[in-house]
Amino acid sequence: DMKVTQMPRYLIKRMGENVLLECGQDMSHETMYWYRQDPGLGLQLIYISYDVDSNSEGDIPKGYRVSRKKREHFSLILDSAKTNQTSVYFCASSIQGTEVFFGKGTRLTVV
Amino acid sequence: GDSVTQTEGLVTLTEGLPVMLNCTYQSTYSPFLFWYVQHLNEAPKLLLKSFTDNKRPEHQGFHATLHKSSSSFHLQKSSAQLSDSALYYCALSPSNTNKVVFGTGTRLQVLP
Numbered sequence: 001d002m003k004v005t006q007m008p009r010y011l012i013k014r015m016g017e018n019v020l021l022e023c024g025q026d027m028s029h030e031t032m033y034w035y036r037q038d039p040g041l042g043l044q045l046i047y048i049s050y051d052v053d054s055n056s057e058g059d060i061p062k063g064y065r066v067s068r069k070k071r072e073h074f075s076l077i078l079d080s081a082k083t084n085q086t087s088v089y090f091c092a093s094s095i096q097g098t099e100v101f102f103g104k105g106t107r108l109t110v111v
Numbered sequence: 112g113d114s115v116t117q118t119e120g121l122v123t124l125t126e127g128l129p130v131m132l133n134c135t136y137q138s139t140y141s142p143f144l145f146w147y148v149q150h151l152n153e154a155p156k157l158l159l160k161s162f163t164d165n166k167r168p169e170h171q172g173f174h175a176t177l178h179k180s181s182s183s184f185h186l187q188k189s190s191a192q193l194s195d196s197a198l199y200y201c202a203l204s205p206s207n208t209n210k211v212v213f214g215t216g217t218r219l220q221v222l223p
Contacts, residue, residue, distance in 0.1 A: 031209040040120065042200060042215035043155070050209060090154065096209045100147075100202075102154035 002027050006091050006103035013110050019078035021106050023091030029101075031094050032074040033058075034066060036087040037105070043090065049074055081110045113138045115201050115214035123220045130173075130188040132217045134201030137182065142203040144177055144184040147213075149198040158199070159186070191221045 004025045013019050025032065030051050035043040035058075045058030047066040055066050063085060067075045074093075078085055088107050094100040116135045124130065136144065144161040159168040161177045161184060168175060173188045184201060201214040 033211070035213075040215065042117075043213040045210070045212070048210055094209065094211065096204070098143075099157045099160065100145075100155075100211050102156065104154050 002101060004091055004093055004101050004103035006089075006106050009104065009106060011106060011108050013081050013108065015083055015110055016080050019081050019085075019108065019110075021076040021078075021089055021091070021108070023074045023076070023103060024072055025074075025091075025093040025101070026072065027093060027101065028071060029093035029095055030071065031096065032068065033090075033092040033094075033100070034064070034074070034076045035090045035092065036060070037090060038087050046076065046089075081108075083110050086110045113142070113203060113205055113210070113212045115203055115212055117201055117214035117217050119217045120215070121218045121220065123222065124191055125222050126193055127190050130186070130191045130195065130219065132186040132199055132201075132219065134175075134184045134186065134214060135182050136184065136201070136203050138203055138205050140205040140207045141179075142205045144175075145202040145204070145211075146173070146175055146184075146186050147200040147202060149200065149216075151197070155198075155200060191219075193221050193223060195219060196221045 007022045032049045034046040049055045049068045091103045114137045146158040147155040148158045149155040200216045204211045
């Protein structure tokens with residue numbers, strides 16, 4: 001069963017706290033992504049990972065960092081979360097030029 | 112750079128009427144084009160993908176035609192259903208990279 005799994009699904013954090021969003025995939029895809037989704041802005045790419053320890057900034061990387069130590073696992077870290085990072089975060093994976101598979105998303109609220 | 116433009120934020124129409132959602136793109140390299148659909152509280156999932164041999168992709172009554180001359184990949188359906196109400200994203204993937212760029216999305220609202 002091809003799947004991208006995100007944990008947690010819902011998260012509430014205080015401003016200034018650190019946040020860790022976890023993502024796993026069981027398809028051995030080389031490429032993984034983190035997007036955030038905001039009304040009217042669509043899906044904005046935060047980071048893309050081409051394989052283990054091969055990560056590149058996307059369009060909105062400021063305030064975020066990522067870690068990929070295993071091909072099947074890709075983490076998004078927010079050091080000192082800000083209220084404007086309240087959003088829905090989607091992890092995804094793909095093979096070049098083919099379908100992108102999305103996780104169910106993590107709804108993060110920073111208060 | 113690579114970009115996707117969806118000019119309509121919201122499209123509202125009555126069940127049974129035809130659907131057309133606009134998508135234009137810019138890309139240096141000949142890209143693959145996609146349509147993704149996201150129903151409420153769900154993840155986006157693939158609806159259609161352009162073919163390299165100019166065949167017209169179809170799925171669930173939807174189809175899209177890639178026009179390289181006008182850099183467009185509009186999504187169409189002959190008769191809208193209530194269950195088609197969702198957020199639709201046009202996306203591209205340049206042929207030389209794994210990066211996928213999404214448009215801002217068009218919300219389709221089908222009314223009875």
